[in-house]
Amino acid sequence: MSNAPVFPLRPVLSVAGLALLLSACAAHTAPQLDWLPDATGWTVRDVDESEPPTWVAYHREAPEADVKEIRVVGPVDTTPDVTMAALRHRLLDEAYVPDGLELEILFESEDEVVTYGLARMPWPFRDREVTERMVFSHDPETGEFRVDVQQVDSEDEVPRGVVRVPLVRNAFVVTPTVDGTSVLTADSVHDLGGSFPNGMVYGPVRNGMIDLLFEVRAISLDLQP
Secondary structure, three states, X not given: OOOXXXXXXXXXXXXXXXXXXXXXXXXXXOOOOOOOOOOOOXXXXXXXXXXXXXXXXXXXXXXXOOOEEEEEEEEEOOOHHHHHHHHHHHHHOHHHOOOOEEEEEEEEOOOEEEEEEXXXXXXXXXXXXXXXXXXXXXXXXXXXXXXXXEEOOOOOOOOOOEEEOOEEEEEEEEEEOOOOOEEEEEEEEEEOOOOOOHHHHHHHHHHHHHXXXXXXXXXXXXXXX
C-alpha cells in the first residue's frame, strides 16, 4: 500500500497491544485556536501539550463502516504549494516505507498514483494487501490542495494466507491561512477486514498521523525557497 495509508498499519506491526491502552484515554476539550477548521460532528481525542498546541486529534464514527475515522490537524509554516510538495514527498518517497511493508508503485502521474502494498502483520493475524489510488487536486479559487486516497477493487486472486483490506479512505487537505502559511488536515478510515479487531489501530493511527504532520513540517522547511 502507498505511503498515504501506511501509518495506520505501521504501528500495528510493533505496538498493537499498546493501542488498547491508548484508545481508553479520555476525550479532551477543544482548544481555542484560530487555525482550526470546523470540527462539527468530531470529538477531540488528543491535544498537543505545547502552549499553544501545534496539533489537535479528533475521531468520529465512520459513515460507511463500523470503525472510527481519525483526524489530525496542525499548522505548517510554509505556503500551501510548498506544504503540498512536502506532503507528496512524504507520501511517495521510499525512505518512509516502514519495515514489514512491501510497496510497489503501479502507476504515477502528476495527478494520480496507484500502488500495491502487502503488510506483514504480527501473529496470529494474517497479512493484509490493498491496491490504492491517490488523486492530487488543487482549487485555484480557494488555494486549497487535496490528496484523496481510496482502495481500488482488484480482480486478482488474493494470495494464500492474506486478507484484502476492504476499506481505505484517506484525505489530506492543505488550506491557506491569512498570513500566507498553511494548515494540514489529515483524515483516515481503515477497516482491515477478516477477524482483525479494528479498535487496536486507533491509537497507532493517530500517532502515525501526528508523526506525518511533523515530517511534512520538516520537509517543507527544506523545500522552502
